[in-house]
Amino acid sequence: MNAHALLGQSINLCAVTLLVLAFAMIAQRRILTLIHLFTLQGLALVVATVLVAHLTGDHHLYFSAAITLVLKVVLIPILLHRVIDRLHVRWDVETLFNIPTTMLIGIVLVVFAFQLADPIASLSASIARGTLGIALACVLLSFLMMIVRAKAVPQVIGFLSMENGLFFAATAATSGMPMIVELGIAFDVLVGILILGVFMFQIREQFDSLDIRHLERLKDD
Numbered sequence: 080m081n082a083h084a085l086l087g088q089s090i091n092l093c094a095v096t097l098l099v100l101a102f103a104m105i106a107q108r109r110i111l112t113l114i115h116l117f118t119l120q121g122l123a124l125v126v127a128t129v130l131v132a133h134l135t136g137d138h139h140l141y142f143s144a145a146i147t148l149v150l151k152v153v154l155i156p157i158l159l160h161r162v163i164d165r166l167h168v169r170w171d172v173e174t175l176f177n178i179p180t181t182m183l184i185g186i187v188l189v190v191f192a193f194q195l196a197d198p199i200a201s202l203s204a205s206i207a208r209g210t211l212g213i214a215l216a217c218v219l220l221s222f223l224m225m226i227v228r229a230k231a232v233p234q235v236i237g238f239l240s241m242e243n244g245l246f247f248a249a250t251a252a253t254s255g256m257p258m259i260v261e262l263g264i265a266f267d268v269l270v271g272i273l274i275l276g277v278f279m280f281q282i283r284e285q286f287d288s289l290d291i292r293h294l295e296r297l298k299d300d
Contacts, residue, residue: 086130086133086134087134089126089130090127090130090131090134090210091210093123093124093126093127093130094127094210094213094214094247094251095213096119096123097120097123097124097127097213097214097217097243097244097247098189098213098216098217098220100116100119100120100123101120101216101217101220101221101240101244102182102185102220103116104116104117104120104220104221104224104236104237104240105181105182105185105220105223105224105227106178106181106182108178110163110168110230110232110233110236111160111163113232113233113236114156114159114160114163114236115156117151117155117156117159117236117239117240117243118151118152118156120151120240120243121147121148121150121151121152121155121156121243122148122152124147124151124243124246124247125144125147125148125151125152127247127250128140128143128144128147128250129141129144131250131251132144140250143250147246151239151243155239159232159235159236162232163232166232168230168232175226175227175228175229176227181223181227184223185220185223188216188219188220188223189216189219189220191219192212192213192215192216192218192219193212193215193216195212195215196211196212196214196215197212199211210247210251211248211251213247213251214244214245214247214248214251215244215248216244217240217241217243217244217247218241218244218245218248220240220244221237221238221240221241221243221244222237222241224236224237224240225237225238225241
């Protein structure tokens with residue numbers, strides 16, 4: 080097996096790792112473990128981006144990988160750890176569906192993602208186009224996590240995981256986005272985390288809980 084084929088297989092392995100971690104996140108109720116899984120997902124995304132950069136010679140992807148490493152493997156997990164420590168949140172036991180049902184829905188979404196991505200991937204010239212289905216599956220699984228969770232913190236993690244899937248989809252289909260776009264997205268994600276952190280503290284202060292269903296009281300009032 081030559082080096083080119085080996086790098087391609089390594090990218091596929093990173094893609095499968097992202098998908099397995101996405102499944103693990105929708106099945107996990109311990110919030111601290113969710114943060115660890117998100118960190119591992121960010122690390123897998125960094126490795127995949129570096130491999131695509133080395134394989135294609137697109138040097139701007141190295142900067143993308145560096146931004147992802149600093150933001151999603153270091154900075155955001157630290158912020159999330161501080162949030163759950165201050166809010167004393169450890170578990171999310173209230174979900175819309177039980178874990179087996181959620182996993183079955185997740186499998187259906189994965190099949191749908193592969194069917195949807197197949198004609199799109201055929202139009203791409205990227206070496207990682209075969210992983211586009213996995214990238215879309217990660218996006219749909221993260222969106223499912225946001226829907227079925229009742230607590231604000233897991234929903235924030237689901238949103239961040241969905242952004243990981245979108246970033247990997249862009250890398251798989253087009254070998255990444257222009258650097259100015261990636262910097263803008265990174266800044267938006269960081270600002271979004273800060274705003275959501277304030278939002279979670281306000282929910283906790285008003286309702287002594289992070290269950291977002293309490294917000295319906297504001298609507299009724």
